[in-house]
Amino acid sequence: MKYVIGIDVGTSSLSGILVNERGEVLTSASESYRIITIKSGYNEQDPVDWYNAFCKVAKELISYAPDISRNIEGISFAGQMHSLVRLDDEGNAIGNAILWNDTRTKQECERITKEIDVIKITKNKAVEGFTLPKILWLQEHDFESWKKTKTILLPKDYMVYRLTGNKVMDKSDASGTLIYDFKHECWSEEILNHFDLDLGIMPKIVNSTDFVGHMDALLCRKLGLLTIPKVFAGAGDNSAAALGAGIFKKGDALLSIGTSGVILAFEDDIDVDYKGELHYFHHSIERSYYSMGVTLSAGHSLSWFKNNFAKSISFTDLMNEISEVPIGSSGLLFTPYLNGERTPHTDATIRGSFIGVSAEHNLKTFTRAVVEGITFSLKESYDIMFENGIELERIVSTGGGARSVEWLQIQADILGVEIKTLQSAEGPTMGAAMIAALGLRWFESAKECGKSFISYGESYVPSPSNHKKYNELYKIYKQIYSNTKDINMQLKEYRK
Structure with missing residues (x-):
């Protein structure tokens, strides 16, 4: 039997499921972590906490049965959208991630709205939760820290980086940054240039089901894996949840x-x-x-x-x-x-x-x-x-x-x-598992995958x-x- 793992990097915990090729969820696990609130409206997390939680959850999933460790073929992620993660030139996280529900960026949103027609480019207006306002806040209030930034990622992309060493972001998450040219499906040079941002700090844009690297061999041994699974880009939590539903x-x-x-x-x-x-x-x-x-x-x-x-x-x-x-x-x-x-x-x-x-x-x-x-x-x-x-x-x-x-x-x-x-x-963990299954070409389409992976319960009529x-x-x-x-x-x- 072949298996995939779906992981959701949530706001309060990291959750994971182990699914076989018939779409049966064999086991699940989760590990909670803290939200750091230094004052009203400020919500942050340490990205290393996500990684440590992943290691605990993955170990638990892999130990479910003796044959699991040699038959996991793929892994993918869902994750909280918009939350800003920064890496330095050595690939280490700089400070805490600023979360999607952080509301400190009201002035930055007003500046974006005043200076550029961001809705025309991105199809989204500037709101406090999005990624670009967080970047502008750092430029204004913590520029010394910002100068160290060599790459920006979102939570699930940080996990992909820790597993593979590759810096990528799928389109569902990219379209929630307020830096994405929706029509041309690329980073907006107009927005980047206007706010003096270097295109080089942006990760490569990929599709959710794209293969983005094999899991690091040392990490595989640490987790008890006897094979090296393929890692697929994944999606923002809402997109993954929609797929899984x-x-x-x-x-x-x-x-x-x-x-x-x-x-x-x-x-x-x-x-x-x-x-x-x-x-x-x-x-x-x-x-x-x-x-x-x-x-x-x-x-x-x-x-x-x-x-x-x-x-x-x-x-x-x-x-x-x-x-x-x-x-x-x-x-x-x-x-x-x-x-x-x-x-x-x-x-x-x-x-x-x-x-x-x-x-x-x-x-x-x-x-x-x-x-x-x-x-x-x-x-x-x-x-x-x-x-x-x-x-x-x-x-x-x-x-x-x-x-x-x-x-x-x-x-x-x-x-x-x-x-x-x-x-x-x-929820999103099922979507992440389906992304891995689709990336592995177990199914020809999301609809076909859904027939095996999704089961509906009761209905409620108004x-x-x-x-x-x-x-x-x-x-x-x-x-x-x-x-x-x-x-x-x-x-x-x-x-x-």
Whole structure:
């Protein structure tokens, strides 16, 4: 039997799965690591922590059965997008990586928007999470450190480099840097020249399924491998998750609720122009793309609420109780802006709100309000897709939002689209494993690979009456941002 390993370099942990050529997940493993927050809005990680976590996870996967160590043929990665990793001239990481959810770059985003038509070139507007604003921040605030930079990479590309010694970046991750010429599928010389950046610091752009080198022989021995697997470029986590969920055609979408929340729709036209209202990135499938909206604090809003107000209650019990609460949480609305917002508001200053609090509300009503608010926020992104001609036929729901029957039905009722689940909750790791399988030519196409690797679970159909009620509530929800924006700006100076 032949095997591949799929790895996801996530925000809170590195996860991996071992998959055989029939698409069966034999085992999984994960290793958590820290987020370094030196002050509000600053989120960093040490890239070496990712590598150490990979070694632990890979060892565990390889030791699953005696024949594994001599039959692993390929490995590939998914990874958190946008997060900036810098290498010096010896290939060592310089300082910490600045993460995708770091919001220190508001001024740099304003400068980019003022000085260059970045949307025309990249199809994306300048937002705090992207890579280019982080580079400009370093040039302004830590130039001595920046001068040492010889290569920039993203997290999964750092892992590829540590395994192979080669510096590459696939198109799905490259299209999220704000330095990528989308139409010509290359680094934008106009952007690089405007901001005095040398093309030489940029890695080679490749396709997700491209073979990019063999795993280092010494590392293979360290991990217990008796063969030297091929390494394939991989993809950004959302692109990999879409592949692993079978998002292969128009009308398909992925709803992923993790720390952040993402709704993305398959696209097949390189010339689509959302004018920056939505992100537009390359899919891990060649000549395919996806539009995407992001809620920065999706699952994070629920975990924040539980950890602060229901620490002694399990997530399962907390979610089970929301079925006892009527639609609209008895007149309570929540906006999930704990760390600012990405889509559709692109506002690092806005913060969350509970609106309509009264003495009748309790833990159950607050919990349901949080869940409904997260889903309303994701609906704002879907509305932009719909207004631009995207009509979804099905949405595959993954992540924390797919672990609760109550929440899955709320998703269907708010969005008005059938929600499907996956039997396997592997997410980006499954996409990474499929990329390795496709790179090895085990299958002729992503669709063929999906037939073996992807199994769907339950479906949730929207209730027409519930959808109608939610549409009325949604009209009220959409008023909260404009009516609290100025208040949050005034409160900014009181934040630590």
